[in-house]
């Protein structure tokens with residue numbers, strides 16, 4: 001049964017100063033099965049963030065609807081955890097309190113909040129930084145905190161919008177392994193947006209390729225690579241085959257935009 | 259000296275003190291050297307002697323106390339009214355649309371021009387002094403707080419929504435904490451302006467306070483006392499500013515550079 005259904009979701013942004021409206025998303029259909037890790041791969045500006053924001057309920061679609069467990073989405077809520085492209089930790093809260101934000105909002109007793117926060121701090125490897133403010137953290141640590149903050153809420157689905165986009169290659173690789181490790185553990189349904197082909201293949205059980213603007217689904221590729229996936233997988237022949245195929249798909253799209 | 263290069267705290271102190279030394283030396287030379295009639299400008303030592311006499315003979319400490327209480331009273335009243343309105347304006351656009359035109363207009367009404375009217379309405383008692391400061395501060399605080407709250411980072415608000423925050427959570431746990439350092443800074447700024455309003459109010463109609471002392475001294479041609487009064491105002495302003503800054507640093511360590 002599918003956890004998330006995206007039914008004919010399209011988005012037009014009104015024109016600027018009487019100009020023609022921008023069509024960011026062509027009506028899209030997508031079904032996400034429970035426990036799936038889906039990456040959405042597409043060139044810059046193809047509407048990936050727009051689609052994710054609509055699923056999160058932060059933006060309303062011009063056409064179509066989003067169903068989570070059969071229920072239509074009407075606005076943001078704690079059942080859809082989100083990690084943003086930009087750093088969005090609350091600067092006035094420590095790492096630990098950032099992670100507890102949603103739990104406190106839910107009315108979870110304080111002792112339980114601390115327990116949950118501590119367990120997620122351990123899982124993202126931030127022991128010793130509980131009482132640091134975000135400005136004292138590196139970009140990678142901030143995004144790990146953001147992942148922990150979203151997961152601590154125990155959402156039905158985790159939405160990630162290029163969470164590692166601003167990180168250097170080494171850190172990015174480590175973060176991918178960390179996130180994949182967490183997923184292999186609890187098999188939370190994940191929708192992960194990226195423009196990095198390797199990242200898309202390495203993490204996903206399914207890669208959805210989007211076309212250049214207006215965004216459409218151009219290809220839907222199941223990734224049949226075994227779990228757990230060590231980083232050495234990235235140099236295996238199977239991996240390279242997927243990479244060659246997706247590179248070709250994306251390349252034709254990027255060429256179209258230019 | 260390089261642009262934006264930091265200097266050591268001791269050098270900062272030394273330079274700050276150096277200005278005062280130069281200032282008083284120039285003043286001393288100007289008055290002692292006979293470049294100006296003593297009647298119009300007392301020299302620094304005379305000024306200090308007159309100040310001492312004010313404190314021990316004329317109970318000037320009472321005047322200082324009265325002025326401080328008026329400023330703080332009017333200022334706290336204004337802040338208590340203005341901060342909640344400003345926050346609501348920043349958070350809710352209809353509230354902003356309702357208040358903004360009037361507040362923007364009222365902001366340009368000079369508080370001192372209200373003094374004659376306020377004397378008619380409230381006499382020359384404490385109510386009138388508090389009202390002058392209140393009118394001078396309240397609209398400024400409302401507008402600046404509204405702007406600060408309204409410019410809260412949208413991505414933080416959205417993050418809070420995806421974590422399950424409702425309207426109350428957004429205001430109480432995102433808008434307020436994120437604006438708090440800005441609001442504290444606004445209050446510090448407006449408190450500085452409140453000092454000028456209170457002195458004007460005391461100059462025009464009052465039987466106590468620093469402004470009242472200054473008017474009395476003018477009648478006696480005692481420039482030493484007048485200058486001492488002005489310096490006391492400056493010192494109190496400096497101290498309150500310092501305390502405010504220290505408090506902000508303690509309360510909002512996360513917002514420092």
Ligand SMILES: Nc1ncnc2c1ncn2[C@@H]1O[C@H](COP(=O)(O)OP(=O)(O)OP(=O)(O)O)[C@@H](O)[C@H]1O
Pocket residue numbers: 013014022023024042043044045046047048049050051195213
């Ligand atoms: N608020 C908005 N108003 C008008 N147009 C918008 C708005 N937000 C996005 N768009 C347009 O929609 C298109 C898709 O934007 P979106 O941010 O979803 O792209 P993206 O795939 O996430 O790109 P990137 O990889 O660079 O983040 C863009 O062409 C952009 O111009």
Ligand SMILES: [Mg+2]
Pocket residue numbers: 048049050085161162
């Ligand atoms: Mg994007």
